Amino acid sequence: MGTVTTPPDEQARSIFDDLGYSLAGDGAEFSATRDWKEIRVTAVTDRVEADHDSGYRCFVTWAENTDALERQLRRLDPPYEWAVMGVEEDGDYEVARAPPVS
Numbered sequence: 001m002g003t004v005t006t007p008p009d010e011q012a013r014s015i016f017d018d019l020g021y022s023l024a025g026d027g028a029e030f031s032a033t034r035d036w037k038e039i040r041v042t043a044v045t046d047r048v049e050a051d052h053d054s055g056y057r058c059f060v061t062w063a064e065n066t067d068a069l070e071r072q073l074r075r076l077d078p079p080y081e082w083a084v085m086g087v088e089e090d091g092d093y094e095v096a097r098a099p100p101v102s
Contacts, residue, residue, distance in 0.1 A: 007043035
């Protein structure tokens with residue numbers, strides 16, 4: 001697969017819906033809620049901006065971009081728990097980095 005410039009927002013929504021989360025919001029950023037946990041999900045192609053939110057974040061990108069995105073987030077050292085999920089066009093996905101279990 002060549003470089004894809006559109007974020008994998010449909011794949012992100014499908015994954016979180018299949019995992020039993022309630023989804024709210026449109027576009028490449030939405031919230032996914034299940035039980036007590038709310039996750040801010042952002043579908044991206046390659047770059048993220050650090051913000052000062054707290055809580056849980058999941059960045060969903062194309063599988064070929066996961067390493068670069070994870071390195072970028074480590075450099076930014078945001079104040080929230082974060083995960084990176086890499087997806088394929090066919091819907092397969094892998095969690096490339098997940099927050100530590102407390």
